[in-house]
Amino acid sequence: MTHRQRVQLFLLLTPVTVFLGVFFLIPLGTIAVYSLLTPGLYGGVEWSFYHWNYGRIFGWADGITEVFEPVYLHILLRSLGLAAATVAICLVLCYPVAFWVAGLAPRWRMLFLFLITLPFFASLIVRLYAWLLLLKPSGLLNTVLMGLGVITEPLDILYTPVAVILGMVYIFLPFMFLPLFASIDTLDRSLIEASGDLGARPVQTLLKVVLPMTVPGIVAGGVIVFIPAVGNFIVPDVLGGAKGLMTGNLIEQQFLSSRNWPFGSALAMVIMALVLGVLLVFSNRARRAGGRT
């Protein structure tokens, strides 16, 4: 590299580096440091080392300064489970639709892609409250079902895990759809024909050719949905009620109402580590599946 090129590279990379540093690394570092500090009496932090934040979560609390509460781990795991369920349901819903859309004539497909992104034009909160209105005992869903005589008592969906999953799936559907669509759309259709030609039943073609070849889209969609789904606190807040507490809500509480920033930071670090762990395992698996003969 000549001197000139080096200067150019430096100038080109500087804005990116500064951007990443300011908006990513500094907040992350702050959280990491805070998670090891003593909570102040009335919020804020005191600058002394304090590992009980993690002790409260994982169980080495002394019972005096801080108390170990298994509920935190429980909530963490529940959040992971909820995110995984969201990913799975989104995948199952989006996959056939993406396949169908990829086969449409260009103008219909443009229309469909536009429709998929349409919800982004309205506020998330407003859309979730719309679901609230749909699901509540006197809401549209129950009115219709009772009117049709399908049920006699209103369904008690609101403020249950079902409502939370419903809301999560609703929110994250487009994020799953777009990467899936991109990968299915570039799938060479003659491979599907070749598989059928060689005697594979449609199910076999799906399992042996179509799914393996769209792994990149599945992984991309899964990751894009999983990460924000783990930390999401708005959906449980609006549709989950008091029992539906998730990690996101917990962290939000620590930072806002409880004003225990170090503990909130510790929770955030733990969930981040868990997500990273899950992603690593997942991507390793996917790579191996992709590299199999």
Place this chain on the structure above:
Amino acid sequence: MPGPLLEIRAARRSFTTPEGRDFAALDGIDLRVEDGEFVTLLGPSGCGKTTLLRAIAGFEQIDDGVIRLDGADIGPLPPHRRPVNTVFQSYALFPHMSVARNVGYALEVRGVARKSREAAVTEALAKVGLAQFGARRPAQLSGGQRQRVALARAIVAQPRLLLLDEPLSALDRNLRQQMQIELKDLQNRLGIAFVFVTHDQEEALTMSDRIVVMRAGRIEQAGPPREIFRAPKSRFVAEFIGETNLLPAVVRATVGGMAELSLEGGQVLHARADSLRPGAKVVAVLRPTDLAPAEQGLAGIVRRVIYLGADLHLRVEPEGGGGEIGVILRDAGRVPAQGERIVLGYDPARVHVMEAGA
């Protein structure tokens, strides 16, 4: 006597153009393929070759007509239930599988046990000369090797009929000629009937037992290569199969199986032909390779001389006028000069006469 392996009758398939018109890609196709036969579909781009092949494989439904295989109507069967395999133009190898798994795929999906599957794969790969390549990925092969893998994959389950859609068109000229011979050999050894699509007339002549010339969704002429080449039924076929001279003429007289034709410029051409009516308007088909300098024949002036190594191409203007005549001389003793007078001899048996307007 058993019926044909494949029998297609009055097959029709229309598509709707973007402008909303109906357009017949197959416009009443009748075709029979016997067991073990090598049939080539030949025709210009867009004449419906691929559509016909896809209809046989089951990727395309015909609107009308029947397709029978071994006497049974296969029209309602989906592709995976037809004992027919295809070699795709793009090869369509599965990129995420090894060569061996690609080749064994047809057996894998039929639930054939691993042991016998591996044996069959090894055998099929050996047949196409790729015994050492089983562990590779398709992406790690050359175009010619991919072609062979596609072939091995299509024959491993021993189909009754193999469909090949321009399988050689992506290869360069040398490899292509080599593959033509190999493919024909393979077909002989396997005894599987091939329906082979090409728009290369040389390829069709080299490989086929029978050539089916298609034009705009119809079959223009079907027959053995020699017949298609020597006795085309129409101007279209004559022009499509190799270079040719089409000379408009009028029948003057017929005597004992010989016809005397009068060309536009007034010269006389003799042809061995029966059942020609004096006074009829005809077109004489004369291959450039069937003309050579001689004592007697068509006289003309050499207008152009093109030297092509083994061949010498001449353009000759007949005396009395009436279009130029192309001549190809293999190993010419003396190279005629431009502007020289030349007399072109021919064998009347090699002059093919067809009706004008055909």
